[in-house]
Amino acid sequence: MQVWLHRISHEAEVSYALLKMGYLSIGFADFIDREFINSIRNKTLSESQKRDIFERENKAVWGELRRTRYNLWRFICCFKAGDTVVVPLNGGRFSIYKIEGEFVTADEAGLHDFTDESKNTVSVLGKCLKKGGKTVDLGFLIKVSPIAVEMPRSGYAESALSSRMKIRQTNANISDLNNEVNRSAAAFFKNRPLNFYADAAEGMKTGLLACLRSQLDDIKLERLIKWYFYKIGAAFVSIPAKNEGGKAENADADITAYFEALKLIIYVQAKHHTGETSQWAVRQISDYREQKENETDDNTYVSWVISTCDRFSPEAIKLARESNVRLINGLDFAEMLINAGLNENMNEALNG
Numbered sequence: 355m356q357v358w359l360h361r362i363s364h365e366a367e368v369s370y371a372l373l374k375m376g377y378l379s380i381g382f383a384d385f386i387d388r389e390f391i392n393s394i395r396n397k398t399l400s401e402s403q404k405r406d407i408f409e410r411e412n413k414a415v416w417g418e419l420r421r422t423r424y425n426l427w428r429f430i431c432c433f434k435a436g437d438t439v440v441v442p443l444n445g446g447r448f449s450i451y452k453i454e455g456e457f458v459t460a461d462e463a464g465l466h467d468f469t470d471e472s473k474n475t476v477s478v479l480g481k482c483l484k485k486g487g488k489t490v491d492l493g494f495l496i497k498v499s500p501i502a503v504e505m506p507r508s509g510y511a512e513s514a515l516s517s518r519m520k521i522r523q524t525n526a527n528i529s530d531l532n533n534e535v536n537r538s539a540a541a542f543f544k545n546r547p548l549n550f551y552a553d554a555a556e557g558m559k560t561g562l563l564a565c566l567r568s569q570l571d572d573i574k575l576e577r578l579i580k581w582y583f584y585k586i587g588a589a590f591v592s593i594p595a596k597n598e599g600g601k602a603e604n605a606d607a608d609i610t611a612y613f614e615a616l617k618l619i620i621y622v623q624a625k626h627h628t629g630e631t632s633q634w635a636v637r638q639i640s641d642y643r644e645q646k647e648n649e650t651d652d653n654t655y656v657s658w659v660i661s662t663c664d665r666f667s668p669e670a671i672k673l674a675r676e677s678n679v680r681l682i683n684g685l686d687f688a689e690m691l692i693n694a695g696l697n698e699n700m701n702e703a704l705n706g
Contacts, residue, residue, distance in 0.1 A: 359526045362441060383482065390407070408427060436453065449500065457494045604641050606641075628664065
């Protein structure tokens with residue numbers, strides 16, 4: 355049996371709802387052609403023959419062979435009943451599932467209309483899922499059963515597994531981490547995190563985030579981020595004037611941190627939010643970084659959005675991925691502060 359990693363961030367509002375219904379999902383709705391599906395399921399064809407059909411279909415649909423096609427190949431041709439799959443989730447958590455069968459389409463799964471994570475109605479029309487009259491780009495589903503769900507990575511993922519969950523591709527074979535995955539599940543069943551620090555930090559994050567939200571405002575959040583960067587070794591940190599001259603339209607940064615030894619500059623857009631932070635923050639910081647990158651020097655420019663929010667909108671996540679912007683939500687930032695080390699100097703920093 356194999357162990358897989360599989361992300362469901364694509365069409366997240368729907369894919370998360372499907373996972374709660376017991377279905378792992380992947381995009382590629384353009385490929386739910388019956389002839390193609392029947393060919394992939396044909397037991398008389400060799401893997402090589404199926405691969406040829408798969409490649410031809412990709413060329414026909416997209417006009418080119420994209421690297422992302424390997425994610426679909428693994429999902430529909432390599433995931434097998436009895437395999438284990440690790441699913442990274444929002445909020446620094448992950449779940450482990452057992453695969454119960456081969457891939458199906460929405461109609462084959464016998465799904466009926468359901469609501470997504472934002473309470474929008476998702477209709478099942480044949481092999482397609484529709485929301486607001488538009489096709490949801492989730493073409494294939496696999497039935498799964500939970501082994502261990504909603505585990506904090508900080509408490510139940512050893513370093514090797516935690517690192518692997520940071521890869522950007524949709525899925526991967528992680529059978530070499532079978533022992534680590536089993537230890538995560540066993541620790542979860544016993545309610546015993548794999549290390550004391552992780553367990554303590556997990557509890558501290560929630561309380562610290564509540565303080566960030568109740569005791570800070572926009573200005574104090576910017577000052578706290580400035581303090582954080584100095585705490586982790588920045589040579590110089592500034593909070594640019596709100597009316598900073600020469601900025602391109604929509605471009606904006608709230609904090610600039612310079613790490614001299616690394617020749618690294620981090621631009622931050624800070625949002626004192628609850629609930630959800632939209633893509634606007636991503637657009638502001640991405641445009642700001644792009645403008646600065648045009649200035650000729652030997653520095654590396656990085657852009658972050660730090661928000662005290664619970665989550666970022668699907669549009670923000672998509673744009674951040676496309677623009678290479680790091681998104682840091684409230685719990686993430688609380689963990690960063692804990693790791694940096696809290697001290698009384700924070701009070702002085704917050705008061706300017």
